[in-house]
Amino acid sequence: MTTPNMFIVYVRDAAAAARFYGDLFEMKPVFETPRFIAFDLGGGIQLAVWSGADENFSFTGPRTSELCLALPGGPEGIDNHFRKWVDKGVDIVAEPYDEVFGRTFVVADPDGNLIRVAPVD
CATH class of the missing domain: 3.30.720.110 (Signal recognition particle alu RNA binding heterodimer, srp9/1)
Known part of the structure; x- marks a missing residue:
């Protein structure tokens, strides 16, 4: 069985968002790059904030x-x-x-x- 193991939240500033989520959920990042920062949620699941995407990827639908x-x-x-x-x-x-x-x-x-x-x- 294949199950999702990462939730990605799109943000304007990954470092600022990581500070917000780190403070809010009282956790520290386990992986950091300038535009992508991930937190371990346990059980092999991660939450990541991402401020950039490949320029070839475009999605105009609503975020829901x-x-x-x-x-x-x-x-x-x-x-x-x-x-x-x-x-x-x-x-x-x-x-x-x-x-x-x-x-x-x-x-x-x-x-x-x-x-x-x-x-x-």
Whole structure:
């Protein structure tokens, strides 16, 4: 079986984005180049920020994905994490609210990429 093992987030400035994600998720890069920086998420999975692509590659469709941080602790844990990220000055897209899968909120990175916090399934 073939499974994805890397999630790439397109950004304008890889170094700035890596600082943002490193601070937000309290992790350090495991691979760094000037335009591509990767973080180990465990289990052979990586998150990377990339500020450049091959000039032969062009995609004009909308970006419709978001990263999700699934946390234990129920609604109180989600609300506590929200307050922690507010204290970091993160751009809030949606304050905590109850969705069909539980308590959730959404923030954006400096490039507008969405990050959702939700309960563990």
